[in-house]
Amino acid sequence: MTELRRERFSVMTERGEVTAVLKGTFYHGAETRVDFPCVGDFVLLKYNESGNSLIVTVLPRHSKFSRADYSGHATGYTKTVLEQLVATNFDYVFILSSLNRDFNVTRIMRYLTQARQSGGQPVVILTKADLVEDYTLPLSEVTQSIPDVPVHAISSHTALGLSELDSYFMPGKTVVFLGMSGVGKSSLLNALMEQNVMQVQAIREGDSRGRHTTTHRQLFMLPSGTMVIDTPGMRELGLFDANEGIRASFADVEEWFPQCRFTDCRHQTEPGCAVLSAIADGSFSRERWEHYLTQQHENKYVQDKTSYLIDKRARDKTLAMQSKNTKKNGGWKI
Numbered sequence: 001m002t003e004l005r006r007e008r009f010s011v012m013t014e015r016g017e018v019t020a021v022l023k024g025t026f027y028h029g030a031e032t033r034v035d036f037p038c039v040g041d042f043v044l045l046k047y048n049e050s051g052n053s054l055i056v057t058v059l060p061r062h063s064k065f066s067r068a069d070y071s072g073h074a075t076g077y078t079k080t081v082l083e084q085l086v087a088t089n090f091d092y093v094f095i096l097s098s099l100n101r102d103f104n105v106t107r108i109m110r111y112l113t114q115a116r117q118s119g120g121q122p123v124v125i126l127t128k129a130d131l132v133e134d135y136t137l138p139l140s141e142v143t144q145s146i147p148d149v150p151v152h153a154i155s156s157h158t159a160l161g162l163s164e165l166d167s168y169f170m171p172g173k174t175v176v177f178l179g180m181s182g183v184g185k186s187s188l189l190n191a192l193m194e195q196n197v198m199q200v201q202a203i204r205e206g207d208s209r210g211r212h213t214t215t216h217r218q219l220f221m222l223p224s225g226t227m228v229i230d231t232p233g234m235r236e237l238g239l240f241d242a243n244e245g246i247r248a249s250f251a252d253v254e255e256w257f258p259q260c261r262f263t264d265c266r267h268q269t270e271p272g273c274a275v276l277s278a279i280a281d282g283s284f285s286r287e288r289w290e291h292y293l294t295q296q297h298e299n300k301y302v303q304d305k306t307s308y309l310i311d312k313r314a315r316d317k318t319l320a321m322q323s324k325n326t327k328k329n330g331g332w333k334i
């Protein structure tokens with residue numbers, strides 16, 4: 001309790017950045033930390049000229065990323081799985097994946113599943129196009145796998161393809177970056193900011209203080225008036241109740257299931273399995289089925305791994321903010 005009381009939030013308002021604390025009632029009966037402010041939230045603020053301002057309310061969110069927190073510290077229960085928010089109120093989810101050696105369509109599909117359940121609109125960004133001889137091949141491979149999602153190949157070093165992204169960078173829009181460490185999130189952000197707001201990986205690795213102790217902002221305002229969320233939490237995002245997202249991404253796969261003879265068919269060796277016979281007669285792609293199985297498997301793996309990470313890491317409590325009065329919500333974005 002005392003520890004929570006020490007939480008300070010930065011909120012950007014028309015008076016500039018102010019430090020705020022949560023109103024006391026946040027702690028009474030707050031069973032879940034989902035009530036707590038998160039990067040991207042809009043809040044109602046009681047401004048205090050001479051000290052900490054007061055966060056009175058967190059306004060409803062239209063999109064969110066969360067991860068499973070198995071630690072149970074917030075409530076005192078030991079085995080409760082909590083939903084821990086990582087970012088909120090974004091419009092676009094940029095799924096970054098590099099075109100060079102790490103190129104992996106399955107991983108893009110996995111991130112797509114997360115993006116789809118977040119409430120944001122997914123956009124796939126294939127990075128480091130300058131490192132491959134011909135990016136059109138991987139580009140069309142991804143486009144064919146996910147025909148309903150925009151895909152762009154870019155290079156933050158040569159600025160190739162960056163202008164294709166202009167249509168997303170409208171004032172007041174918020175973008176969140178999703179992708180493995182090293183895919184070029186900081187580099188893209190730097191290129192978009194046209195100034196170095198973050199150190200890229202190579203420099204960070206030489207920094208003995210390490211990534212997690214280096215204070216850095218988590219929400220950036222681009223010259224266009226678009227905000228970009230890039231938080232440490234996003235970098236180790238796990239899947240929280242991904243089933244809904246998997247269903248959306250693999251509706252074509254799951255529509256075979258009701259046709260299986262047995263309702264509890266595992267689609268492995270069962271007689272009368274609609275999936276197996278559709279694969280056998282060519283009416284359903286084996287590759288697609290394998291994508292689905294990989295996804296299911298990775299979902300389980302990521303959840304296990306996330307619980308491990310969360311127990312080991314203290315939550316980064318710094319929230320960085322934006323500088324716009326959000327009149328339409330009547331609140332301030334934090």
Ligand code: GDP
Nearest residue numbers: 128155156157181182183184185186187200201
């Ligand atoms: P992050 O961990 O996702 O933020 O990745 P970084 O932005 O730190 O980039 C990781 C490494 O990839 C760094 O060595 C960057 O210089 C390199 N990198 C990022 N974008 C590009 C690019 O467009 N082209 C090339 N050649 N290298 C890049």
Ligand code: ZN
Nearest residue numbers: 260265267273
């Ligand atoms: Zn079956």
